[in-house]
Amino acid sequence: MAKQQNFDKHARFEGESYQDVLDRDSRDVPEALRAERAPYLGSDSVPASHYTSQARFDLEEEHMWSRVWQMACREDELSNVGDFLIYDIIDKSVLILRSEPDRLQAYYNTCLHRGRKLATIPGNKTELRCPFHGFTWELNGNFKSCPTPWDYQHLTAEKLKLPELKIDTWGGFVFINFNKDAPPLAEVVGPLESHFKNWFLEERYTHYHVSKVIPCNWKVAAEAFMESQHAPTTHPQIKTHITDVNSQYDVFSDYVTRQISAGAEPSPLVNRSEISEQKIVDDMMVRRYKMYDDVDELPEGLSARRYVAQCARESMNRVNGFDYETYSDAELVDSILYNLFPNFSVWGGIKPTRVYRWRPNGRDVDSCIMEIYQLNIGNTDQPKPPPAATHVLSDKERWSDAEELGGLGAIADQDMGNLPYVQEGLKATGNNEVQFANYQDMRIRQHHIMIQRFIDEGLEKKVS
Numbered sequence: 001m002a003k004q005q006n007f008d009k010h011a012r013f014e015g016e017s018y019q020d021v022l023d024r025d026s027r028d029v030p031e032a033l034r035a036e037r038a039p040y041l042g043s044d045s046v047p048a049s050h051y052t053s054q055a056r057f058d059l060e061e062e063h064m065w066s067r068v069w070q071m072a073c074r075e076d077e078l079s080n081v082g083d084f085l086i087y088d089i090i091d092k093s094v095l096i097l098r099s100e101p102d103r104l105q106a107y108y109n110t111c112l113h114r115g116r117k118l119a120t121i122p123g124n125k126t127e128l129r130c131p132f133h134g135f136t137w138e139l140n141g142n143f144k145s146c147p148t149p150w151d152y153q154h155l156t157a158e159k160l161k162l163p164e165l166k167i168d169t170w171g172g173f174v175f176i177n178f179n180k181d182a183p184p185l186a187e188v189v190g191p192l193e194s195h196f197k198n199w200f201l202e203e204r205y206t207h208y209h210v211s212k213v214i215p216c217n218w219k220v221a222a223e224a225f226m227e228s229q230h231a232p233t234t235h236p237q238i239k240t241h242i243t244d245v246n247s248q249y250d251v252f253s254d255y256v257t258r259q260i261s262a263g264a265e266p267s268p269l270v271n272r273s274e275i276s277e278q279k280i281v282d283d284m285m286v287r288r289y290k291m292y293d294d295v296d297e298l299p300e301g302l303s304a305r306r307y308v309a310q311c312a313r314e315s316m317n318r319v320n321g322f323d324y325e326t327y328s329d330a331e332l333v334d335s336i337l338y339n340l341f342p343n344f345s346v347w348g349g350i351k352p353t354r355v356y357r358w359r360p361n362g363r364d365v366d367s368c369i370m371e372i373y374q375l376n377i378g379n380t381d382q383p384k385p386p387p388a389a390t391h392v393l394s395d396k397e398r399w400s401d402a403e404e405l406g407g408l409g410a411i412a413d414q415d416m417g418n419l420p421y422v423q424e425g426l427k428a429t430g431n432n433e434v435q436f437a438n439y440q441d442m443r444i445r446q447h448h449i450m451i452q453r454f455i456d457e458g459l460e461k462k463v464s
């Protein structure tokens with residue numbers, strides 16, 4: 001291969017940066033959006049087999065999924081004492097319940113008698129009774145009774161206490177961890193705490209929750225949402241109103257990464273002189289944010305970005321009474337995606353918040369479950385609405401068949417136009433290598449660095 005000329009591991013897009021866009025904001029921009037952290041994470045490739053091999057999948061299961069904090073549900077899915085649901089990851093099943101008004105507990109979803117799952121559908125119970133032979137537990141995990149106690153005198157109360165997992169909450173999400181020695185969730189969440197302090201995650205309600213099996217490895221799906229360099233090719237219609245190749249990428253900690261693309265700003269790849277500010281407004285509001293129905297002609301002297309942000313402030317205020325006036329244009333219109341390692345992504349800003357979660361689909365290395373939530377701020381005068389039920393799409397249905405997704409459905413379907421073929425392409429590889437950009441794929445690099453770290457630490461522990 002020819003020697004690379006002027007190789008710059010810190011190279012960036014040369015035109016306007018996201019921070020330059022922020023300089024034009026009509027309000028003060030929060031520190032979180034001014035923060036930048038772009039370490040050089042190397043230029044190594046990753047083996048294609050990391051996405052396709054069962055052996056690699058098994059290593060991830062044994063050493064990573066068993067030791068990471070995983071978002072299991074929203075806390076308001078378990079509002080009342082006795083409410084429970086089931087969170088599955090690979091072969092593991094976890095029963096999560098509210099055992100007291102202020103106490104959530106997570107149990108291995110396995111009867112301590114002969115192993116039936118304690119529950120398979122969510123609900124509300126006053127006790128946990130196994131449907132097989134009727135062994136019964138209190139909500140706090142203490143053994144209560146069985147139909148023939150005279151035959152189980154060899155089992156102590158201690159032996160019959162339901163084993164628990166670590167459980168904690170952040171931002172209205174419930175997280176579980178199989179590793180009893182895991183660091184506290186707050187430590188792992190780290191920078192998210194201060195970044196989200198004015199974005200009211202905890203108070204939001206689930207406006208929709210849609211789930212779909214995707215025929216690709218869970219990392220292929222997750223990583224399609226960790227960069228926006230694919231946007232001009234895969235989603236060419238958004239070029240007029242969302243930036244792409246000048247998106248900002250950050251790695252704030254081992255676990256927390258972020259990307260931001262400015263909204264109501266055209267991609268640097270389009271000829272600005274060919275795109276009017278009115279066109280930016282029309283495309284942004286009509287196509288992308290169908291929720292704002294009161295967009296008129298752009299008033300004289302106002303940029304598209306400022307106008308879209310102001311329309312968003314006013315129309316969202318009319319819906320829920322929340323005061324958006326002090327929030328920056330950026331917090332209302334930009335695509336601000338945070339990831340918490342390994343499989344949870346939450347949008348920042350004050351607009352409706354999208355959340356993504358990706359999990360392996362059972363033991364299948366070639367498929368995964370992707371979920372999209374939208375969390376809204378409810379009406380300030382009314383009690384928080386109950387969370388929307390999960391809408392599970394069949395294999396034949398597209399994201400756009402979930403009407404609640406609005407314009408996002410068609411965008412997600414464009415992503416689905418790649419993902420199965422990424423998985424097939426990875427299997428057909430001739431060199432077993434996947435290449436990453438130094439900057440734009442920085443978050444993906446960090447993702448792989450962390451997976452490898454968990455595997456290496458786990459293997460080391462096994463040997464010692």
Ligand code: FES
Binds near residue numbers: 113114116130131
């Ligand atoms: S397996 Fe649960 S009571 Fe027997």
Ligand SMILES: [Fe+2]
Binds near residue numbers: 224
């Ligand atoms: Fe995409």
